[in-house]
Amino acid sequence: MIDYLAIALTHGLLALAAWRLLQRDDLDSEPGDAEPARSAAKQGPRV
Amino acid sequence: MFNLALSLFVVGFIALGVRRPFLWVLAYLYIDIVAPQKITYAILPSLQISLVAFIAAFGGWLLADDKRNSRFSLRQTLMLVLLVYCGISTMSADFPVEALAKWGWVWKALLFAIFLPLTLRTRLRIEATALVMVLGAATIIISGSIKTVLGGGGYGSLHLLVNDNTGLYEGSIISTVAIAVIPVVVWVARHGTIFPSDWRVKLFAAALVFACLLMPIGTQARTGLLCIGLLAILSLRTAKRRFLYVTLMAVAAFAAIPFLPESYTKRMSTIENHAADESASTRVAVWAWTMDYVKDHPFGGGFDAYRQNKLSYQTKSADVAGNNTAVAVADVQDKARAYHSSYFEMLGEQGWPGLAVWLWLQLLGLWQMERLRSRWNKRAAEHPGDAAFAWQSPLANALQQTQLIYLAGSLFVGIAFQPFVLMLIGLQCGLWSYLRRIDSPQRPSAIRPRRAPIVNAVAAS
Numbered sequence: 001m002i003d004y005l006a007i008a009l010t011h012g013l014l015a016l017a018a019w020r021l022l023q024r025d026d027l028d029s030e031p032g033d034a035e036p037a038r039s040a041a042k043q044g045p046r047v
Numbered sequence: 048m049f050n051l052a053l054s055l056f057v058v059g060f061i062a063l064g065v066r067r068p069f070l071w072v073l074a075y076l077y078i079d080i081v082a083p084q085k086i087t088y089a090i091l092p093s094l095q096i097s098l099v100a101f102i103a104a105f106g107g108w109l110l111a112d113d114k115r116n117s118r119f120s121l122r123q124t125l126m127l128v129l130l131v132y133c134g135i136s137t138m139s140a141d142f143p144v145e146a147l148a149k150w151g152w153v154w155k156a157l158l159f160a161i162f163l164p165l166t167l168r169t170r171l172r173i174e175a176t177a178l179v180m181v182l183g184a185a186t187i188i189i190s191g192s193i194k195t196v197l198g199g200g201g202y203g204s205l206h207l208l209v210n211d212n213t214g215l216y217e218g219s220i221i222s223t224v225a226i227a228v229i230p231v232v233v234w235v236a237r238h239g240t241i242f243p244s245d246w247r248v249k250l251f252a253a254a255l256v257f258a259c260l261l262m263p264i265g266t267q268a269r270t271g272l273l274c275i276g277l278l279a280i281l282s283l284r285t286a287k288r289r290f291l292y293v294t295l296m297a298v299a300a301f302a303a304i305p306f307l308p309e310s311y312t313k314r315m316s317t318i319e320n321h322a323a324d325e326s327a328s329t330r331v332a333v334w335a336w337t338m339d340y341v342k343d344h345p346f347g348g349g350f351d352a353y354r355q356n357k358l359s360y361q362t363k364s365a366d367v368a369g370n371n372t373a374v375a376v377a378d379v380q381d382k383a384r385a386y387h388s389s390y391f392e393m394l395g396e397q398g399w400p401g402l403a404v405w406l407w408l409q410l411l412g413l414w415q416m417e418r419l420r421s422r423w424n425k426r427a428a429e430h431p432g433d434a435a436f437a438w439q440s441p442l443a444n445a446l447q448q449t450q451l452i453y454l455a456g457s458l459f460v461g462i463a464f465q466p467f468v469l470m471l472i473g474l475q476c477g478l479w480s481y482l483r484r485i486d487s488p489q490r491p492s493a494i495r496p497r498r499a500p501i502v503n504a505v506a507a508s
Binding site: 002003005006007009010014016028032 | 053059069112113171172175178183193241485
């Protein structure tokens with residue numbers, strides 16, 4: 001019974017955390033990440 | 048019903064990774080800490096879920112993740128060196144079969160700790176890793192602490208979720224890890240964005256910290272008491288009102304004594320009178336044997352080399368009755384006793400080079416966290432009240448405290464390759480690489496959301 005309670009509590013929170021992470025864009029990239037690539041692309045290929 | 052629900056949870060967790068592959072990394076962390084395949088015997092054991100999650104985590108990173116900002120740090124290299132070294136020592140181990148069994152989980156733990164930092168490219172990923180580790184350990188700690196309160200404790204007799212004395216389910220290990228993880232619990236509650244800090248988060252964190260403190264009482268592991276003492280001292284460093292803090296701690300400690308079970312206070316008193324205690328005397332004898340052993344085997348004897356030790360030592364106990372003190376001396380013969388210390392575990396199994404690399408890995412972590420702590424303290428002072436600069440130094444501080452408590456617990460528990468601790472080292476490496484990257488002059492926008500500099504610019508004009 002105690003084990004079930006502990007598992008239900010923490011696994012409920014883990015499931016909620018996983019669900020919230022799915023909705024967050026900043027999980028995979030942050031504002032600064034894309035900039036070097038984008039500015040490099042604007043400059044065109046290096047000769 | 049319960050088995051089905053837990054199996055569905057694990058399968059669901061892994062399935063979510065299809066949308067966000069980083070969740071596979073989190074799924075592996077969860078499976079490795081909680082070992083759900085040992086809790087339920089219905090579906091999971093036949094699926095090799097740990098292996099599935101490992102392959103998914105690695106494959107997801109390899110195929111789908113952005114690797115431009117991944118860096119291989121010096122500490123990852125040290126773990127790689129340790130991995131290769133342990134592999135070689137296993138091939139020439141004194142006990143090849145037993146050594147191979149330990150190697151079977153050590154290489155996975157080391158490899159994952161080397162891999163984890165490569166995936167920790169964003170602040171949210173670092174936070175999510177810390178959160179999953181906390182909630183994973185909490186699963187074991189909450190159930191153990193409730194049983195302790197209800198009177199089910201005792202050395203070696205507290206039934207945790209899984210009763211097989213492996214991983215975090217061993218008494219001394221969980222009581223050390225439970226105390227070590229407290230600073231991370233506090234950080235997640237204060238600076239978390241997945242569960243932003245509110246009264247519910249604070250209540251849960253406070254209850255969890257209390258549960259963590261109960262674990263050494265429930266398992267009656269003396270090392271836990273040492274760890275609590277160290278945690279109290281370490282937290283003085285960041286406490287704002289130190290005098291009040293010390294007073295409160297002293298009051299809490301005295302208030303707790305009457306509530307402690309008699310068996311606990313009795314066992315703790317053997318810390319002082321360790322000569323009478325067989326468990327403590329064995330440790331000293333094993334350590335002396337290890338020092339002797341490496342004189343002839345400077346490169347260690349491979350995993351589980353302790354199995355060849357034969358020990359004989361004396362225990363002394365004083366029985367005081369009135370003015371008379373009767374000292375009873377007992378000769379004890381013992382063999383194949385484990386190291387009961389991570390330092391001697393490393394020395395005996397991997398020799399001086401193995402111990403040196405392991406110590407380098409640990410000490411470098413303490414130093415790196417100290418550097419991050421002071422650097423980001425300055426950043427926070429330069430930007431008072433700015434949440435974008437508030438979380439870094441406290442996390443470095445928490446991870447440093449966690450490691451110090453682990454290193455203190457390691458004096459008396461053989462947990463040199465404990466997977467949970469290696470994950471924490473992976474988290475430290477990830478934080479180090481991430482903060483160094485965003486702190487470089489080319490990358491100021493990564494510290495705060497992109498809108499913020501524009502707002503500041505308008506305000507400045």
